[in-house]
Amino acid sequence: MLNQGATLDRVFQALADPSRRAMVERLSRGPASVSELAQPLDMTLAGVVQHLQVLEASGLVRSEKIGRVRTCRIEPSALTPAEEWIGARRSSWEHRLDRLGDFLAEPEQRK
Amino acid sequence: MLNQGATLDRVFQALADPSRRAMVERLSRGPASVSELAQPLDMTLAGVVQHLQVLEASGLVRSEKIGRVRTCRIEPSALTPAEEWIGARRSSWEHRLDRLGDFLAEPEQRK
Numbered sequence: 453m454l455n456q457g458a459t460l461d462r463v464f465q466a467l468a469d470p471s472r473r474a475m476v477e478r479l480s481r482g483p484a485s486v487s488e489l490a491q492p493l494d495m496t497l498a499g500v501v502q503h504l505q506v507l508e509a510s511g512l513v514r515s516e517k518i519g520r521v522r523t524c525r526i527e528p529s530a531l532t533p534a535e536e537w538i539g540a541r542r543s544s545w546e547h548r549l550d551r552l553g554d555f556l557a558e559p560e561q562r563k
Numbered sequence: 564m565l566n567q568g569a570t571l572d573r574v575f576q577a578l579a580d581p582s583r584r585a586m587v588e589r590l591s592r593g594p595a596s597v598s599e600l601a602q603p604l605d606m607t608l609a610g611v612v613q614h615l616q617v618l619e620a621s622g623l624v625r626s627e628k629i630g631r632v633r634t635c636r637i638e639p640s641a642l643t644p645a646e647e648w649i650g651a652r653r654s655s656w657e658h659r660l661d662r663l664g665d666f667l668a669e670p671e672q673r674k
Binding site: 457460461462464465467468469470473476477480481482526528531534535537538539541542544545548 | 568571572573575576578579580581584587588591592593637639642645646648649650652653655656659
């Protein structure tokens with residue numbers, strides 16, 4: 453439970469930056485080298501590497517260096533806890549709306 | 564587009580803290596006063612108010628002070644952009660897997 457909390461902290465933190473989200477968007481379409489990630493971002497390689505470290509620490513991205521090229525890949529399952537957390541809030545809120553709907557639909561004398 | 568990016572920054576940042584997530588979880592079940600939010604968190608009221616400010620800036624929570632009591636409510640639609648952003652990454656990645664599956668299922672001579 454604590455671990456899951458820490459994982460959510462890191463995933464949401466990783467996604468709270470537009471450059472990191474752009475990197476995740478790019479990697480969702482397929483693996484890329486660090487230079488390929490840097491190209492559309494108008495950012496130095498050092499800047500991209502820093503963001504990459506945050507993404508790797510969150511588990512959202514893995515990278516592997518072969519020869520001179522570091523290839524980055526998305527780890528899609530790492531998005532699941534964040535997706536489930538948001539989904540659970542929606543369920544909780546919709547359940548509350550359903551109960552309100554039931555209450556309002558009851559005949560007046562039963563209230 | 565820029566505005567949407569800034570909104571996502573703030574929503575993901577707001578969710579990157581366990582106390583703020585606990586507050587959103589509590590408010591998904593119904594409105595609460597600041598003291599009610601503070602109670603299970605073992606936190607000072609001032610600490611809760613600080614987190615509340617981050618949540619309000621992200622649009623996830625609204626609060627209204629009537630007399631001496633500030634009542635906080637969830638704004639569920641504010642979770643939608645974050646939910647959609649994660650969903651779009653999943654679609655993009657699943658589409659890539661589908662294309663890979665199609666490729667692998669093709670007869671050998673067509674490759």
